[in-house]
Amino acid sequence: MKVSYFETGRYLAPEAMPGVWPMPSGAYDTKAGAEIYRGMVERITFAETLGFDWVSLSEHHYSPRILTPSPPMAAAYLAARVHKIKIALLGPIVSHSNPVRLAEELAMLDTMADGRLIVGLLRGTTNEALTYDLNPQESRERTDEGMELILKAWTEPQPFGWQGRHFKYRTVSVWPRPLQQPHPPTFALGTSREAGEFAARNRIGLGVSYGPFEVMGKATGYFRDQCARFGWQPTADQIIFRANIVLAETDAEAQRAMTAYPARAPFAMGAAVATALLELDSRNIAGEARPASINRALPINFVGGPDTVVEQIRQCRELTGAGIIDLGFNTPGSSDPARLMEALDLFGRKVLPRIRDI
Amino acid sequence: MAFREGFVQADGFRIRYMEGGEGPPLVHLHGAGGLRLNPAHDLLSRQFRVIAFEMPGFGTEENQRTRTMPELAATMAAAAAGLGLPRFNLMGTSFGGKVALWLAVLRPELVRALVLEAPAAIRPAGLQPPSGSPEEIARRIYAHPERMPPGQPVDPAVAARMMALTKRLRGPDRDAELERRLGGLTIPVLAVFGTRDGLIPPELGRLYKELIPDAHLVFVYDAGHAIGAERPEAFVEVVGDFLEREDAFVISRAKTVILP
Numbered sequence: 001m002k003v004s005y006f007e008t009g010r011y012l013a014p015e016a017m018p019g020v021w022p023m024p025s026g027a028y029d030t031k032a033g034a035e036i037y038r039g040m041v042e043r044i045t046f047a048e049t050l051g052f053d054w055v056s057l058s059e060h061h062y063s064p065r066i067l068t069p070s071p072p073m074a075a076a077y078l079a080a081r082v083h084k085i086k087i088a089l090l091g092p093i094v095s096h097s098n099p100v101r102l103a104e105e106l107a108m109l110d111t112m113a114d115g116r117l118i119v120g121l122l123r124g125t126t127n128e129a130l131t132y133d134l135n136p137q138e139s140r141e142r143t144d145e146g147m148e149l150i151l152k153a154w155t156e157p158q159p160f161g162w163q164g165r166h167f168k169y170r171t172v173s174v175w176p177r178p179l180q181q182p183h184p185p186t187f188a189l190g191t192s193r194e195a196g197e198f199a200a201r202n203r204i205g206l207g208v209s210y211g212p213f214e215v216m217g218k219a220t221g222y223f224r225d226q227c228a229r230f231g232w233q234p235t236a237d238q239i240i241f242r243a244n245i246v247l248a249e250t251d252a253e254a255q256r257a258m259t260a261y262p263a264r265a266p267f268a269m270g271a272a273v274a275t276a277l278l279e280l281d282s283r284n285i286a287g288e289a290r291p292a293s294i295n296r297a298l299p300i301n302f303v304g305g306p307d308t309v310v311e312q313i314r315q316c317r318e319l320t321g322a323g324i325i326d327l328g329f330n331t332p333g334s335s336d337p338a339r340l341m342e343a344l345d346l347f348g349r350k351v352l353p354r355i356r357d358i
Numbered sequence: 359m360a361f362r363e364g365f366v367q368a369d370g371f372r373i374r375y376m377e378g379g380e381g382p383p384l385v386h387l388h389g390a391g392g393l394r395l396n397p398a399h400d401l402l403s404r405q406f407r408v409i410a411f412e413m414p415g416f417g418t419e420e421n422q423r424t425r426t427m428p429e430l431a432a433t434m435a436a437a438a439a440g441l442g443l444p445r446f447n448l449m450g451t452s453f454g455g456k457v458a459l460w461l462a463v464l465r466p467e468l469v470r471a472l473v474l475e476a477p478a479a480i481r482p483a484g485l486q487p488p489s490g491s492p493e494e495i496a497r498r499i500y501a502h503p504e505r506m507p508p509g510q511p512v513d514p515a516v517a518a519r520m521m522a523l524t525k526r527l528r529g530p531d532r533d534a535e536l537e538r539r540l541g542g543l544t545i546p547v548l549a550v551f552g553t554r555d556g557l558i559p560p561e562l563g564r565l566y567k568e569l570i571p572d573a574h575l576v577f578v579y580d581a582g583h584a585i586g587a588e589r590p591e592a593f594v595e596v597v598g599d600f601l602e603r604e605d606a607f608v609i610s611r612a613k614t615v616i617l618p
Binding site: 156158167168 | 553568576577589593607608
């Protein structure tokens with residue numbers, strides 16, 4: 001099992017903030033923000049020292065929850081400061097991006113990071129439709145088309161035009177091309193039938209997140225079935241499972257920490273907007289309709305002391321087939337950087353050495 | 359837009375065609391399945407005088423005489439001359455794309471600009487033309503056959519005749535003589551491929567850019583082999599623009615002001 005450390009760039013507020021999304025920009029403290037970016041370097045340097053395989057970054061907007069609205073920018077900043085650990089963008093939100101621009105930036109990053117880039121392509125959480133005025137009913141189609149255009153832009157050696165449904169270009173010819181050829185290890189991120197089919201048809205990996213192992217196993221099982229239809233089978237390294245972990249010295253201590261875990265998202269949208277979005281944004285797991293996740297706190301998949309967590313990781317591998325776990329060390333209170341470093345240290349010492357053969 | 363049927367004599371053949379629209383003439387040469395009008399013809403006829411030929415042997419009459427692609431191309435050039443077209447835009451689909459390329463290299467003075475729709479002038483080794491029931495053919499030529507209207511059954515005898523004619527005329531998968539002559543083409547050429555073409559891999563599109571001095575390559579997203587039938591608006595938008603402005607079609611004219 002390979003392990004990725006999910007660096008969320010979580011903002012540590014010096015003063016209480018309203019629990020809303022979008023968070024008023026005026027609530028941002030510039031000094032606290034600058035400290036978060038400095039801390040990112042400290043944490044991933046530590047994760048590299050501990051032997052983590054990847055550091056991952058993600059894209060969210062208008063919120064203190066993740067201070068990396070431009071993950072390529074964060075990746076460029078970090079890639080120059082660590083030298084072994086791979087930099088995984090999981091991922092840029094394709095549906096509201098210019099796919100050609102993303103192809104260019106990711107190729108630049110792969111080159112500047114000396115071929116250490118991993119790319120996950122993402123539809124985006126439901127609230128992100130509001131970020132750049134994206135119609136939520138179009139986000140799935142835009143994502144699929146954008147992902148295909150990015151792959152084409154990386155691999156087509158001749159200038160080409162693109163007559164899409166949502167994107168149109170008369171001239172595409174990206175420079176630089178990715179250092180890793182034909183392109184960096186790439187994953188479609190999502191549990192849906194569409195994500196699984198896209199990944200299978202394009203022979204790229206799949207990344208699932210946060211659901212129970214059995215449910216995520218449905219998504220990865222569907223992906224493998226589709227791969228068989230297209231004449232190939234993914235390796236374990238082509239399936240990522242992203243999850244939160246609450247790790248403590250003992251199970252009892254971890255369970256005590258869990259009692260502090262909130263039931264609702266810390267920054268919630270207004271009820272009327274959330275309800276309207278739920279009606280417009282259809283989601284599914286391997287074709288089974290599921291409501292979008294809005295205003296809910298993300299579940300914790302790995303909870304306990306080291307022995308328990310090792311066993312849970314073993315179950316995760318068995319039930320989802322994932323060969324890479326991407327972990328948010330979301331220990332309650334872990335937005336305190338010192339607590340987060342403690343959790344990382346504990347994982348590096350007592351879990352990581354025991355899961356390599358899983 | 360109504361298309362009307364016509365006939366013209368060329369090289370001793372009585373050649374059927376469908377014609378619709380007004381404007382600069384656009385001659386279309388069909389694929390191995392014969393002449394079938396689709397929504398792209400309708401859309402093109404709003405901008406062009408579209409003349410869709412039925413090449414000899416692909417209709418009700420047999421063609422035992424034509425032996426090679428260059429011969430077929432010469433016959434189609436004669437058919438266009440028979441309609442009084444001194445110079446025209448030319449579009450070839452799949453098998454017809456190869457005929458169109460031969461016509462352009464043999465008679466460059468006739469062709470203003472050339473569009474190749476999923477051209478089969480360069481083919482993967484061993485490719486067989488689609489055959490079988492309308493459903494079987496649909497599965498091979500469309501990315502999303504379930505979204506398309508049902509195909510019309512073809513008389514098995516006619517289908518077998520068209521298949522035999524295609525195989526007799528289509529030449530090798532890589533035609534060295536044609537490819538050598540493509541380097542001398544001076545007209546603008548647009549090669550269009552569907553990203554989901556299950557017959558001719560769209561990656562072969564780049565070879566047209568490499569071989570033809572003034573070529574453009576455009577992918578139509580989520581279309582199979584029959585691009586004009588499956589995504590007519592996307593296909594015709596770029597084809598019409600290219601034929602109107604030629605190389606300058608790469609310059610966008612789209613207005614982006616949202617709220618003046």
